[in-house]
Amino acid sequence: AKGKLAMPSPLTSGAATIHMDALTANPDLGWAYYEGLADQGANPKGGNGGTYKAVAGGEKLYGFVVDFLPIREKLKGAPVEFVFPEEGVSAVTEPVAILSTAQNPDAAKAFVDFLISEDGQKLAASQGYLPAHPGVAAPEGFPARDRIKLMDFDPATALEQDQANKMKFSEIFGG
Known part of the structure; x- marks a missing residue:
């Protein structure tokens, strides 16, 4: 190679x-x-x-x-x-955080709550990412999570x- x-x-x-x-x-x-x-x-x-x-x-x-x-x-x-x-x-994760200087912390919290929810993780999976939520299936092409070391x-x-x-x-x- x-x-x-x-x-x-x-x-x-x-x-x-x-x-x-x-x-x-x-x-x-x-x-x-x-x-x-x-x-x-x-x-x-x-x-x-x-x-x-x-x-x-x-x-x-x-x-x-x-x-x-x-x-x-x-x-x-x-x-x-x-x-x-x-x-x-x-x-390699896709981290998210709410800054202490956020102008609208309630909206930011709602957004983070969505991202980590089952619906948010389904959206991530639809974009080809391996979802963190155990109830959301991995996208086509990925092995089962328990086979990834x-x-x-x-x-x-x-x-x-x-x-x-x-x-x-x-x-x-x-x-």
Whole structure:
């Protein structure tokens, strides 16, 4: 696969940052995993959309990308496959919060309540996202939730080590 790998950069993508933190914290993978990717000619850049396009367009054979993009687009006929690695995947969430400075906190609370409700999660699933609500079925193309192995992730440690990890990543990839 030398020279045929696409991946987003944690320097520009939050999802790629979470993925980097989960992989490098895994004792079986660690930074050696990224060093191996660099040796194979991976050239991380941009976000997940660019990575997906590089693979779907045939420029690259393989890519590290958030699950919903290739799963959703394959259903529309794109020439891609998504593989959930046996070692596990990082969990990239779509967080939501109400700021203390919100001008209309009641409306904000109603919106958040909708997002996490069964109807809100059905909307997320209709957009191709894996819903968090256990009563809402995963979109077509996803395996059953209990077949998706999640890697350990400690957000507090990731935040604490964020700058050091990004510097290490830059050293490995020459960015």
